[in-house]
Amino acid sequence: MKETLIRNAHTILTVDDSGREETQCDIRLNGGVIAEIGRHLQSDGVIIDASDCVVTPGLVNTHHHLYQTLTRAVPGGQDALLFGWLKTLYPIWEGFGPQEMFTSAQIGLAELMLSGCSMSSDHLYLYPNGSRLEDTIFAAQELGIRFHPTRGAMSIGESAGGLPPDSLVENEAAILNDCIRVIDGFHDPSEGAMVRVGVAPCSPFSVSRELMRDAALLARDKGVMMHTHLAENDEDIAYSLAQFGCRPGQYAEELGWTGDDVWHAHCVKLDGQEIDLFAKTGTGVAHCPCSNCRLGSGIAPVRAMRDAGVTVGLGVDGSASNDAGNLVLEARQSMLLQRVSRGADAMSAREALRIATRGGAAVLGRSDCGQIAVGKRADIALWDVTGVESAGSWDPAALLLAGPTQVKHLLVEGRQVVRDGHVTGIDLEKAIVKQNQLAQALVEQL
Numbered sequence: 001m002k003e004t005l006i007r008n009a010h011t012i013l014t015v016d017d018s019g020r021e022e023t024q025c026d027i028r029l030n031g032g033v034i035a036e037i038g039r040h041l042q043s044d045g046v047i048i049d050a051s052d053c054v055v056t057p058g059l060v061n062t063h064h065h066l067y068q069t070l071t072r073a074v075p076g077g078q079d080a081l082l083f084g085w086l087k088t089l090y091p092i093w094e095g096f097g098p099q100e101m102f103t104s105a106q107i108g109l110a111e112l113m114l115s116g117c118s119m120s121s122d123h124l125y126l127y128p129n130g131s132r133l134e135d136t137i138f139a140a141q142e143l144g145i146r147f148h149p150t151r152g153a154m155s156i157g158e159s160a161g162g163l164p165p166d167s168l169v170e171n172e173a174a175i176l177n178d179c180i181r182v183i184d185g186f187h188d189p190s191e192g193a194m195v196r197v198g199v200a201p202c203s204p205f206s207v208s209r210e211l212m213r214d215a216a217l218l219a220r221d222k223g224v225m226m227h228t229h230l231a232e233n234d235e236d237i238a239y240s241l242a243q244f245g246c247r248p249g250q251y252a253e254e255l256g257w258t259g260d261d262v263w264h265a266h267c268v269k270l271d272g273q274e275i276d277l278f279a280k281t282g283t284g285v286a287h288c289p290c291s292n293c294r295l296g297s298g299i300a301p302v303r304a305m306r307d308a309g310v311t312v313g314l315g316v317d318g319s320a321s322n323d324a325g326n327l328v329l330e331a332r333q334s335m336l337l338q339r340v341s342r343g344a345d346a347m348s349a350r351e352a353l354r355i356a357t358r359g360g361a362a363v364l365g366r367s368d369c370g371q372i373a374v375g376k377r378a379d380i381a382l383w384d385v386t387g388v389e390s391a392g393s394w395d396p397a398a399l400l401l402a403g404p405t406q407v408k409h410l411l412v413e414g415r416q417v418v419r420d421g422h423v424t425g426i427d428l429e430k431a432i433v434k435q436n437q438l439a440q441a442l443v444e445q446l
């Protein structure tokens, strides 16, 4: 692969161990990794002029349901709480198939990439009408984003006392077999991997205790990561106490769902003991501030988690509960929300950026990503700070206080996947037309 030289950056926020920041500095990329950082570097490869740009590591999204970009702002779900919201959307999702999964993944990933995201996980937990996990993997490969899809699942339908309709749940043996199929087919454990697969039962209220336990055993046997929703709101805690006789943290621990190969989405309602458990075991958290606001779930105790040593990353969550998928705005929201609960000094713009980059990479088990340092993967976002959003800023590198909400350029594995504000891998306008046609068809089916 040709070299790339990012030349003369206004500022580089390396987010390395020392938090080093450089001005008028270059970065040379070679073979998908960062080869050199310094001034007046030479290269005969592609040159990107970064004199107008603040340069950061690519942001990392640790929780999403990409398929939901086809059900944004559904009127019946706009003002509902979590469980009521789910019941509004389940009948619509029953009409999905492979085309819906593919196109909505294209749209959701493109939106993320334009907001600076170079690596995203996804949690796909329903497979109607022949949908498969690879419908989303193929979309990610076209766009060139680093992708951690998880094979989600629901197995307890309405007739068995669960929340989802029976038509959206699967047999537990079939779920585990399909987990094996997609891990064997797509998971790449090597450094610099573009696709890593995880195992992800939807939530404790949509699968059995046995499936939670067996999924953990399978994931550890295969050496892949595990993901689910946990302690999202008060209803969730009440359900856990009523059904399992314990809080979510204890439930997770008993079934093998703690450890540095596990990350849980939301965790809004973790108590002090559960925070200590997560810190001690290296269990990660996908903090989704906009979704938590949107559904009125509460403010996750991120300050307390970080102080206790919990690994925290950010997630935009599914577009049906956000309804946007802009990761840099998500980072800003995480900063603002901690300030609402703990005061103006509770989280700085730079700490929130660190959570959005290093934090997310750590949550996904990617020590090779998330910072600008020699030898790390070349996942880099360039933010033009000459626009109206930065005008008058005394500190353009404080991007989350005042700065652009879309990238100028984005590189993943050294390849330019966003150039001058446009994704390079697909015809995005065509994908948007297709997405709107599919949404319209779903409306007509109802």
Ligand SMILES: [Zn+2]
Pocket: 063, 064, 065, 229, 265, 317, 318
């Ligand atoms: Zn979610």
